[in-house]
Each structure stands twice: as structure tokens, then as C-alpha cells.
Amino acid sequence: MTDTLAVEQLSKSFGRHEVLSGIDLTVAEHEVVALIGASGSGKSTLLRCINLLEPISAGRIFLSGEEITRTRNVNAVRRRIGIVFQAYNLFPHMSVLRNVTLAPRDVLGLSKSEADDRATTLLDRFGLADKRTEYPDRLSGGQQQRVAIVRALAMQPELMLFDEVTSALDPELVAEVLEVIRELAAGGMTMIIATHEMSFARDMADRVCFLDAGRILEEGPPEEIFTAPREERTQQFLQRIIEAKRL
Amino acid sequence: MASEGDRRAGLEVDRRSRLLDGLRSGGEGRRSVAIALASTIVFFAVVVFAITHAPGWPAVRSQFFSWHEFKSTFPEIARAFRLNIKIFCIAEVFILVFALFLAVLRSLPGPVFFPLRALAIIYADLFRGIPTILVIAMLGFGAPALGLSYVPTSVIFWGIVSLVLIYSAYVSEVYRAGIESIHPSQEAAARSLGLSRAQTLRRVILPQAVRRVIPPLLNDFIGLQKDTALVGTLGAVEAFQQSQIDTNATFNFTAYLCAAALFVAITIPLARFTDWLIARDRRQRQAGGATL
Numbered sequence: 001m002t003d004t005l006a007v008e009q010l011s012k013s014f015g016r017h018e019v020l021s022g023i024d025l026t027v028a029e030h031e032v033v034a035l036i037g038a039s040g041s042g043k044s045t046l047l048r049c050i051n052l053l054e055p056i057s058a059g060r061i062f063l064s065g066e067e068i069t070r071t072r073n074v075n076a077v078r079r080r081i082g083i084v085f086q087a088y089n090l091f092p093h094m095s096v097l098r099n100v101t102l103a104p105r106d107v108l109g110l111s112k113s114e115a116d117d118r119a120t121t122l123l124d125r126f127g128l129a130d131k132r133t134e135y136p137d138r139l140s141g142g143q144q145q146r147v148a149i150v151r152a153l154a155m156q157p158e159l160m161l162f163d164e165v166t167s168a169l170d171p172e173l174v175a176e177v178l179e180v181i182r183e184l185a186a187g188g189m190t191m192i193i194a195t196h197e198m199s200f201a202r203d204m205a206d207r208v209c210f211l212d213a214g215r216i217l218e219e220g221p222p223e224e225i226f227t228a229p230r231e232e233r234t235q236q237f238l239q240r241i242i243e244a245k246r247l
Numbered sequence: 248m249a250s251e252g253d254r255r256a257g258l259e260v261d262r263r264s265r266l267l268d269g270l271r272s273g274g275e276g277r278r279s280v281a282i283a284l285a286s287t288i289v290f291f292a293v294v295v296f297a298i299t300h301a302p303g304w305p306a307v308r309s310q311f312f313s314w315h316e317f318k319s320t321f322p323e324i325a326r327a328f329r330l331n332i333k334i335f336c337i338a339e340v341f342i343l344v345f346a347l348f349l350a351v352l353r354s355l356p357g358p359v360f361f362p363l364r365a366l367a368i369i370y371a372d373l374f375r376g377i378p379t380i381l382v383i384a385m386l387g388f389g390a391p392a393l394g395l396s397y398v399p400t401s402v403i404f405w406g407i408v409s410l411v412l413i414y415s416a417y418v419s420e421v422y423r424a425g426i427e428s429i430h431p432s433q434e435a436a437a438r439s440l441g442l443s444r445a446q447t448l449r450r451v452i453l454p455q456a457v458r459r460v461i462p463p464l465l466n467d468f469i470g471l472q473k474d475t476a477l478v479g480t481l482g483a484v485e486a487f488q489q490s491q492i493d494t495n496a497t498f499n500f501t502a503y504l505c506a507a508a509l510f511v512a513i514t515i516p517l518a519r520f521t522d523w524l525i526a527r528d529r530r531q532r533q534a535g536g537a538t539l
Contacts, residue, residue, distance in 0.1 A: 075443050079440070083439045091436070091451055091455075102450060107440065107446070152439075155441065
């Protein structure tokens with residue numbers, strides 16, 4: 001069976017600064033992969049490259065076996081990959097419902113009633129049914145992020161990317177967003193999650209990749225990475241995380 | 248996001264209108280109002296006294312402030328002023344559309360669109376650089392003189408064309424500022440959902456950008472409203488030209504005052520409306536509510 005995503009020798013430089021070098025990563029269907037690593041290790045850039053939001057310097061990316069790196073139609077690729085950002089990036093001039101239905105209607109060509117039905121079902125499922133007519137400013141950070149997830153899901157993507165989606169949230173709002181991701185995983189969604197929430201990564205992920213200075217230094221099942229990391233850098237990183245939690 | 252809004256709100260509390268400064272301070276309120284009232288009366292009394300006791304005042308009064316002249320010239324000038332309003336309304340529609348087109352040209356990314364971007368920049372530089380009255384004179388006298396059968400000869404037509412050309416240059420800059428004020432993350436979010444560049448512009452960027460620049464847009468339209476008087480220099484009988492005709496006939500300048508009063512009657516409400524919009528926008532942002 002072909003993997004949902006295969007990244008081969010991906011490199012990305014901003015000017016002379018190499019942010020990603022020689023990344024190899026595969027994600028099977030229904031698999032949940034967590035990306036961990038310090039800020040600036042390249043997690044966000046990797047996700048943006050996969051979604052073709054950043055042009056890559058070298059390497060190839062395959063989506064369900066089809067190469068997307070040299071595609072002529074980036075829009076057709078992006079509609080198959082959902083991404084959720086740290087800062088939600090909802091459209092402030094649109095109601096929650098319109099935020100969710102915009103792309104299904106304009107990109108997939110769904111009728112208003114089809115798109116509204118699809119959006120309403122998703123909003124219901126994630127406890128946002130009563131927020132349909134609200135504008136993003138009126139929602140809490142956690143609610144906004146859940147709407148952003150729903151907005152991406154409404155495109156029925158083959159792969160979801162989560163870029164530190166809880167980092168901008170107040171601590172008491174983190175759980176509601178993680179709950180949504182947990183439910184998606186239970187439903188079999190293929191996902192890559194860049195996160196600082198180590199316990200979440202440990203619970204959720206089928207596989208954990210540790211990024212350091214633009215390379216995947218170590219990868220494996222969570223119990224292995226978190227309890228018996230092979231690389232010294234991984235050990236140091238986890239040590240710092242443990243210390244920070246103690247403080 | 249919320250914290251950014253809060254910070255902005257904090258700054259803007261201090262930026263409230265200075266007109267009523269110090270008149271709202273609690274228990275001392277009544278005393279402040281009394282002081283403001285007294286100082287206003289004294290100030291205007293002094294000004295009126297100084298003017299009316301100037302040696303040339305009687306002559307000025309009969310030349311500029313003749314009630315009789317005002318009454319007799321007002322109806323005609325008011326009728327002519329309808330042409331100003333017509334010019335303004337027609338020009339405004341074309342300006343809004345053409346300027347938006349220019350602004351969008353200028354925001355096109357990538358090397359392929361370099362010529363279009365360059366053209367838009369040259370256009371804005373050129374038409375902001377030439378005095379309005381020169382463009383009106385060149386087009387108004389020059390274009391009909393070409394004698395081409397398919398080119399309209401109406402000076403009003405060419406006056407409107409001139410105003411559209413000039414004001415579009417200004418207004419396109421206003422639009423551009425609005426477009427550039429939208430955070431790139433909005434574009435990233437839209438593109439990540441599979442929207443094309445054009446769809447992103449139409450659905451996400453422009454609606455937000457235009458909303459943000461409504462006050463400066465209105466400001467430019469106050470200027471446009473006044474500049475309709477320049478079309479009179481081509482011979483079109485609008486309010487200014489009519490007042491000049493009256494002045495020449497009677498050697499009395501009260502007709503100018505008539506025209507000025509008519510312009511002010513339109514521009515002041517427009518200015519107040521602009522301020523009201525700005526204030527409302529600020530209030531809504533402070534309340535953290537949804538805007539528009």
C-alpha cells in the first residue's frame with residue numbers, strides 16, 4: 001500500500017541559512033506522526049513545505065504516491081492537505097459558518113446548502129453548533145482554534161498538518177483543542193502534529209520524530225523516544241523539557 | 248490576537264477628540280463648561296469687534312456680505328451646483344473601480360508581472376505629480392481640439408475624465424495601504440485551503456482591506472468634491488463658474504460666498520460622517536466586538 005505522504009531528501013534554505021536538510025519522512029494512512037524539537041528546529045517549515053506554502057530547495061514530496069513537488073496546480077494539492085496554524089488565522093470578516101464554507105464552496109464547488117450542511121455537521125461534532133453565526137473576535141482562543149480545525153476538515157483532506165496549534169492558547173484552553181485532535185485520530189485521520197505538548201505526543205502518536213537543526217535526528221515509537229532516546233541531543237532536549245515542567 | 252487588540256485600545260483612549268477636552272471631568276464639569284462658554288464668547292466678540300472696526304469694513308461688507316446680492320444670486324448658483332454634484336457622483340464611481348484595479352495591479356507578485364507593477368507605479372507618480380488644474384486644462388482644451396469624431400467634445404466629459412485620472416492615483420495608494428495592512432497569515436490560511444490567488448484576493452484580502460481604508464477614502468472624496476469647481480475653468484457652468492458670472496455682472500463678490508456656502512454644506516457633513524465612522528470603528532475594536 002502506498003504511504004499517504006512520502007518526503008525524500010527534502011532541503012529548504014532561506015538565503016544561505018539552511019533550515020531543513022535531507023529530510024526523509026513517510027506517513028502511512030491512518031498514522032499519526034508527532035514532530036518534536038526546539039523552536040527553530042524546522043518543524044513549522046517542514047509542515048509549510050509539505051503544504052507547498054514554502055518553495056523547497058531540493059528533494060521530492062509524494063502525496064498518495066503522486067509527486068506534488070513539481071505539480072502545475074498547487075491549489076489542487078492544497079485542497080487535499082489541511083493545515084492548522086498556531087495563530088488560528090481565521091478570517092475575521094466572516095462568520096464562523098462562512099469561514100468553514102468558503103473553501104468548500106469556492107474551491108470544491110459545493111452548493112450553499114451542501115456546504116452549510118457539511119459545516120454544520122462538523123461544527124456540531126466539535127461542540128461549536130451555537131457559534132455558527134458568531135464572528136471570530138467573539139470566540140475564545142480555544143474555540144477559534146477548533147473552528148480553524150473544522151475549516152480545514154470541511155475540505156475532507158487526506159492528510160492533516162498541525163503546526164503547534166496549542167502554543168498560542170491559555171493553558172486552560174489547551175485541553176479542548178487536544179481533545180479534537182484526539183477524536184480525529186480515533187476516527188483514523190492521517191496526521192502530522194508539530195507540538196510542544198510532550199505528554200500529548202506520547203499518548204497520541206504512532207511515531208515520534210525528533211528534529212534538530214533541520215534534520216530528523218531520531219525517530220521511533222513514543223515509548224522508545226521518550227524513555228530510551230539513543231541520541232545525546234534528544235536526551236538533552238527531553239531533559240530540558242522535564243526541568244521546565246518542574247519549574 | 249486579543250492582546251494586540253487590547254494594546255491598541257489602550258493607545259487610542261488618549262487619541263480622543265481634543266474638542267471637548269477637559270469638559271467631562273466629573274464634579275468640576277459644570278465649572279469647565281462655564282469657562283469654555285465664557286472664553287468662546289470673549290474670543291468671538293474680540294474677533295468680530297476687530298473686523299467690524301477695521302477701516303475697510305464698510306466696503307468689504309457691501310462687497311462680500313450683501314444680503315441682497317446673496318438672495319438674488321443664490322438660486323442660480325444652487326442650480327449650477329447640481330452640476331458639481333453630478334460630476335462628483337459620476338467621477339467617484341469610476342475612481343473607486345479604476346483605483347482598485349490599479350492597486351491590485353501593483354500588488355501582483357513575481358517577476359512576470361513586473362511591467363504591470365511598474366506601469367501602476369509610474370501612473371501613480373505621474374498623476375499625483377501634475378497639478379489638477381493642468382490636467383483639466385490639457386485634456387479639456389486638448390482632447391476636443393483633436394477633432395476626432397468618436398471623441399466626445401463635452402468639456403464636462405473631459406473634466407470628469409481628468410478628475411478620475413488624478414484621483415484614481417491617490418485612491419489607489421489608499422487601497423494599496425489597506426491591502427498591505429492585511430497580515431500575510433491571512434493569505435497563507437486562504438491559500439492553504441486551496442483558494443487561488445485571485446479567490447484569496449477577492450474573498451479574503453480585499454474585503455478586509457477596503458473596510459480598513461473607508462475613512463481615508465472619504466477624506467479623498469471631500470477633496471474631490473471641492474475640485475469639481477476646477478471643471479468650471481473649462482467653461483462648464485457649475486457653481487464656481489456661475490458665481491464668477493454673477494460677480495462680473497454686479498461687481499459684487501457675495502456670489503463667491505454663495506458658492507462657498509454650498510460646497511461647505513456638502514463637505515462638512517461628509518467630514519463629520521468620516522469622523523463618526525472612525526470613532527465607531529474604534530469603539531467596536533475597543534469593545535472587542537465584531538466589526539461591521
